[in-house]
Amino acid sequence: MWLTSKIKQILMVMKPGVVTLNYPAERPPVPKNLRGQPVWDHQKCIGCGGCSDHCPSRCILTRDVCQELRVMLYDGSRCTYCGRCADVCPEGAITMSNSFEIACDNKEDITTRLELFMMTCQRCGRCYEMEKTNAIDRINLKGFRYDNLEQRAMVRKTTETFSPDMLKESDNYQRPSEK
Amino acid sequence: MLKKLCKKMFSKSIWVYHCNTGACNGCDIEILNILTPFYDVERFGIKLVASPRHADAMLISGAVTRPTLPLVKRAYEAIPNPKLVFAIGSCATGGGAWFDTYNVTGGVDKVLSSVNYYIPGCPPRPEAILYGVALALGLVDKQAAPVELKQMEFPIDMYERNEAWEKRNVIYELLK
Secondary structure (H helix, E strand, O other): HHHHHHHHHHHHHHOOOOOOOOOOOOOOOOOOOOOOOOOOOOOOOOOOHHHHHHOOOEEEEEEEOOOOEEEEEEEEHHOOOHHHHHHOOOOOEEEEEEOOOOOEEOOOHEEEEEEEOOOOOOOOOOOOOOOOOOOHHHHHHHOOOOOOOOOOOOOOOOOOOOOOHHHHHHHHOOOOOOO | OHHHHHHHOOOOOOOEEEEEEOOOOOHHHHHOOOOOOOOOOOHOEEEOOHHHHHHEEEEEOOEEEOHHHHHHHHHHHHOOOOOOEEEHHHHHHHHHHOOOOOOOOOOOHHHOOOOOOEEOOOOHHHHHHHHHHHHHHOOOOOOOOOOOOOOOOOOOOOHHHHHHHHOOOHHHHOOO
16 A cells, blocks of 8 residues: 555656756846846946945945045945935946856955046036145146046146146147037 | 955855845845745755754845844854855945945944955846855856046156145144
8 A cells, every 4th residue: 555655656747847047057147127237337327426326235436535535335235225326227237147156255346446536626626635735736737737638638637846848738638528 | 365265164055044134135035035946046956044053054135224233143143153254235235225324234244354256236036156166166156346547647647746745744634
C-alpha cells in the first residue's frame, strides 16, 4: 500500500516540473516598472539641486566647492529607490535604471559623484564675493562669461601677479553665439 | 582576499541567522521569499537557523533602533568566529530615511565592528539578495563601482584656487 502511495507522490511531484530559478546562471528579464539604481546624465544636469531638496532619505548631497563648481554626491547606501528625484528633475537628467544587482562589500561602490559647471552671473559678477579678490581680477573680468567651453576660447584666468600678456589676450575673447 | 577567505572558511553550508533590528518587515518578507522553492537558496547550502550560536552568518534587516541595539550586539557576539554579516535593505546599509533620527543608530556598520556585504534596496529584490549571497560565495563578480561624472575638465585647478582664496580671506570668516 505504501509503495503505491509513494509512486503516486512521485508522480505528483513530477507533474509540475522544476520551478526553481537557476538565478546566478540564468537571469530572467526584469519587470518593466522596476526602479533600480538612479542614473545621472551629467550633460543634461543643470545643478538646480531639486533632487537633493526632495530626496526623502537625503542621500543626494550638494556641495559648492567654489563658485563655478558644484559637486553633487549620491550616496546609494541609504537610497530608498522611490524615484522622487527622477520625477522632480526638470531636465530629465535622472532616470531610474533597472539595475538591482548592486550588492557590494564597500559602501563607496554605490556612490555617484557629479561635478557640474555652474554658470555665474553674466554681468559684472559684483554680487559674488569670490570675484572681488583683488584689483587685477576685476580688470581681468571684462565682458561675459560662458558656460559652454566648446563655443568659446576664453576661460577666466587669474594670476597672483599682473601679467600684461593676459590682458592683451583678453581683447580677443569671443562673445557667446546667439542660439 | 575576502572571497578567498570565504571560500576557505565557508566551503560547506552557511547557516544563517536572521535578525530583524526594527525593519518594516519588507526586507524580512523578501528574505523568506528566497527560501521558497522558486528562489530556493538551499541550493547554495544556506539554511535559516533559530539560534545565533548555530549560525555562520547574520542577515540584518532594518536600521538598528535604540531598544534593539544591545540585543543586536549580543546576537553578534554569540555567533562563533569566523562570521559574516550581511546588511540587507537600505535601512541596514545606511539607515534609510531615518538615518539621523533620535531613536535610530543609522546603519549596521555604526553598531557592529565589521559588515562584510551590503545589499541595498528598499526592499531588495529576492534576486538582489541571492546575488549578494552568490557574491559572498564567489559565484559572481561585483557589478557596482563608484561613478564619477564631470561636465567638463577645468583648465584651472578650482580646488587649489578656492583654498588659496580662503587662506587669503580668513578675515571674512571671522566677521561672519
